[in-house]
Amino acid sequence: MTQFALLSTVEKIQQQFAADNYIADRALALSLKLAMDLEKPLLLEGEAGVGKTEVAKVLAKVLDTPLIRLQCYEGLDANTALYEWNYARQILHIRINEHDHQSRAALEKSIFSDEFLMNRPLLAAIRHPGPRPAVLLIDEVDRADEEFEAFLLEILSDFQITIPELGPFVAIHRPLVLLTSNRTRELNDALKRRCLYLWLDYPSPEREREIIRRRIPGIEAKLAATITQTMQTLREIDFHKRPGIAETLDWSRALFGLGITEITPEALLDTAGVVLKHRDDIERLRAIGPAQILADVTDEPRVSRSV
């Protein structure tokens, strides 16, 4: 079934990912397994900074196959995503061969050949020669516009495209496709229907502590525990942008780098910019009082707060 012996069971996927310092929970591991077995794209949604993009990176690394990334943005069109002819080179080529008196057909054939074709991510994923399929990451698909989504649908269903001058290309190995979205807009139903879906939530305290421990070797266990608890408390406050795992790691690195072993209210306030990226949010933190937050952390790790 699975073409990847390394990742044939949920447990193996978790192990392999852990070896690459990514702590995958069961839902994520199972979704990857199904994506591979059913050859369906996997749509990962979640708040910014919960490690959506990282999944694809680690997957590619574990499988030892290239990661082909298509970063979506508004205005992204089929040319930029699929292929483009290298016009400048084509024109140069014609100028250089001007006096060779080539026939027009021969000239056209030569300038519309592989040599002048620029593979963009989608074509690169389709033409990937193997031996294992490439991992195709379509990042932040919600940023692209709806026209592009419709185009993507077509590609994702057949993995086949036709370049008029060169003929059809069919994927030899269907790439493993991961899509990520931050939910800045609702995605097209048709696209969602074709994908497996998983909502990546903020990690549990245990998982987050494990992530810190693995990513920042040498950090004290006690500090890691306090960081985790503080982050869990902070996430319960109604900030504009709640801090994700990326922020946790940045903060841990910052504290570790500064040689801070115990988080004091001053230390929290001084390094608040690493965790909160909104002026209003920092003001809010100040209003609640860092001492208050840290007190909550030491007394009771999970305090519900609605300010």
Next chain:
Amino acid sequence: MSGEQLIERTLALCHLAKAERLAVTPAKVLDVLRALPAIDYLNAEDYRLAVRMNLASSADEERRFDRLFREFFYGESDERHFHSRIRGESMQGSMGHHYREINQEITTAADSYSADEVTCGLDLQSRWDPAAPPLDQLIRELAKHLATRRSRRLQRAKHGAKVDLRRSVRGNIRYGMDLVDLARVERRTRKTRLVMLCDVSGSMDAFNPFLLRLMFGLQQALKNSRTLVFSTHVTEITSLLRRRSVVETLSEVGETVRHWSGGTNIGGALATLNRGVLREGSAGSTVAIIISDGYDNGETRLIELEMQALQRQVRTVVWINPMYGASTFQVRASGMKAALPYIDHFLPAFDVQSLRILVRDLAKI
């Protein structure tokens, strides 16, 4: 559990999910069945996750599915949302039944009721003048000025500013690749999303006929806009306004918005907007239109803070104040004063005539 039983149970689960308005299609059901051999289906957790990954397609749907799954297998009931009728049938395993169409229920309807809200089952039809000419043309004009922007996508244009190399090269092959005719492109015009926050408190009653017309017209003309009304509470009425029939819409809105003609809490309404609707979509390309006279019995400081947050999030803030048209108008309402510095366009409009003038003036800007 035998294979047959497993398939039967799974199908029943899919039926239930469909009844819970998850987008269950035959193709998805097939995918669920295809997924079963790939997992350890005797492990309840894996089974739940695998079915869920195929059927749900948002965080909310995941939650709904989980609840349904619990009820289906463990019989925990959650009275608020569950249709016991459906459960009764499916638990008996009547798989041969066709999918039952559940009437679409509008979930935005106010499930909250508090004593300080005034009317109940308001008769809005008396405030609607069926003889008035439709606002379609005017609204299209208004939308053109307020709710369009240049897209980053390009379209063919004779006199566009940029050269389209791909088309130019293709088109000039016949001249031996001397670029004779240049194909050009320009940036497309694109609609932005409108979010309208409309004051329906008591002080606005006089303008109701105009307001209703404007809300209905805008929602019909711009399909992706959202409409919210507020007084002491906020209610989204987008889905109600999407209906064709005016009479039906009015009675439903009257039924749903229990706080119509109530007090005013502008700050609270803005807060709901900032944390709710604007979080859901790309706020950066949204135009927020607030229609209110600015009379407020909430906290002025809150209005200021929330207006600040609003202005920072959205593309443009437009405030339409019906009082503004009067010659004796001064910004006296304290709420209005607090909000004024954060408004991009402060406009008067209280009836169709003044809206026409407003559109004409906008064209001059």
